[in-house]
Amino acid sequence: MTIREGLSWAREELQEACERPAFEAEILLAFHLKKDRTYLIMHDMQNIMNVDAFQKLIQRRAAHEPYEYIVGSASFYDIHLDVEPGVLIPRPETEILIDLVAEIIESENITKIAEIGVGSGAISIVLARKFPQLHIIATDICDTPLKVAGKNIETFGLSKQIELCKSNLLDEVVENVELVVSNPPYIAEDFLLESNVIDYEPKEALFGGRVGDELLKQIILDVKDRNIKYLACEMGYDQKETLQDFVNQIGVEYIKFYKDLAGFDRGFVIKLNESE
Numbered sequence: 001m002t003i004r005e006g007l008s009w010a011r012e013e014l015q016e017a018c019e020r021p022a023f024e025a026e027i028l029l030a031f032h033l034k035k036d037r038t039y040l041i042m043h044d045m046q047n048i049m050n051v052d053a054f055q056k057l058i059q060r061r062a063a064h065e066p067y068e069y070i071v072g073s074a075s076f077y078d079i080h081l082d083v084e085p086g087v088l089i090p091r092p093e094t095e096i097l098i099d100l101v102a103e104i105i106e107s108e109n110i111t112k113i114a115e116i117g118v119g120s121g122a123i124s125i126v127l128a129r130k131f132p133q134l135h136i137i138a139t140d141i142c143d144t145p146l147k148v149a150g151k152n153i154e155t156f157g158l159s160k161q162i163e164l165c166k167s168n169l170l171d172e173v174v175e176n177v178e179l180v181v182s183n184p185p186y187i188a189e190d191f192l193l194e195s196n197v198i199d200y201e202p203k204e205a206l207f208g209g210r211v212g213d214e215l216l217k218q219i220i221l222d223v224k225d226r227n228i229k230y231l232a233c234e235m236g237y238d239q240k241e242t243l244q245d246f247v248n249q250i251g252v253e254y255i256k257f258y259k260d261l262a263g264f265d266r267g268f269v270i271k272l273n274e275s276e
Contacts, residue, residue: 086144121149
């Protein structure tokens with residue numbers, strides 16, 4: 001089987017599994033050959049070595065396994081991060097959250113923050129690269145994300161800036177921080193997800209409770225109780241009204257919601273009242 005034939009076969013196999021079958025066929029073949037995608041164009045009549053192994057990669061993707069898990073890497077912001085099953089794959093919309101947090105860090109000269117739910121380390125790593133003086137305490141309740149985030153942090157030489165902590169929310173964070181950022185689980189437990197998400201990605205990183213916003217509300221309360229000035233979180237597209245009502249009840253200086261590129265409500269920034 002030549003590269004041209006292999007790509008043609010793979011595109012057909014992936015028609016039902018993904019939105020960009022040609023692109024993902026190229027990614028997976030390039031990964032298999034340990035070459036870049038340009039190589040495939042320049043050598044399209046060359047035979048594929050170990051065709052069976054390539055076909056198994058395509059079959060995994062055809063069964064809806066995310067290609068990030070297959071190749072062990074995810075592109076995010078301006079970097080590539082190691083990922084594996086048990087770690088949430090970083091999404092492009094989280095880049096909006098990072099940019100909003102970066103604006104606050106810059107305008108307020110913030111030097112110490114916490115991240116709840118470190119996952120692959122995406123948020124903390126990008127922020128640490130943007131702000132060399134920033135110290136981040138990044139928590140997660142599960143061991144696999146802490147392991148993978150630790151590897152990514154080491155890859156980018158950020159071990160002095162980012163401290164990992166196994167913790168439920170902020171329970172084990174003893175230092176004072178000025179801002180908390182999180183992309184927490186916020187999906188309702190009965191919400192139907194696509195196969196590539198529900199069958200492969202960690203449920204503890206997806207579901208936020210029966211309604212979905214329970215964990216978000218707990219994070220808001222924890223941050224308020226600790227007199228932390230800012231909180232920035234992602235949320236579900238249908239949670240704006242309930243979260244607005246919630247913060248109205250407990251009292252904050254302001255909450256500002258933001259939308260993703262598709263126009264859906266995607267997150268919020270809260271400034272807490274200064275303690276008296």
